[in-house]
Amino acid sequence: MYRYRCEQCRTTSPAAHSRHELNRHRSSHRDLFHGGHIPDGEHVIASQRTSLLDLPREQRIAAAVLVVALVVACLIRF
Numbered sequence: 001m002y003r004y005r006c007e008q009c010r011t012t013s014p015a016a017h018s019r020h021e022l023n024r025h026r027s028s029h030r031d032l033f034h035g036g037h038i039p040d041g042e043h044v045i046a047s048q049r050t051s052l053l054d055l056p057r058e059q060r061i062a063a064a065v066l067v068v069a070l071v072v073a074c075l076i077r078f
């Protein structure tokens, strides 16, 4: 999970679940508040994921499908 921080404005973006989403927050902030320029002191805050529930929805679904497929594969073999 990532957050964009602008020290000039003393503000932090909402949490972004991917670098792509983070880039949207950053570009939007630069355009709206800095005329598209790069503000001094901006940075990205990356936080560690703490549980499966913090994963993006698509990845949770993919993990669930993988687990079901493994269980079914085990049941077919035995």
Ligand SMILES: [Zn+2]
Pocket (backbone or CB within 6 Å): 006, 007, 008, 009, 010, 029, 033, 034, 039
């Ligand atoms: Zn700013």
